[in-house]
Amino acid sequence: MDLATRGLAYGDSTCPMCGVADETADHLLDNCMTTNAVCWMVCVWDKSRCPTALKL
């Protein structure tokens, strides 16, 4: 559910991380390339195993 649906939208609802889709929880956690890249870099830095949900 996005912020606009919850009545919390202020202006543009496009994802500020990648700018290619609406800013929703599903997008940020599953489909956002920028967020997934940051998670992947943290896993590399931490030498931890990346979750299989990351789609790079």
Ligand SMILES: [Zn+2]
């Ligand atoms: Zn995004």
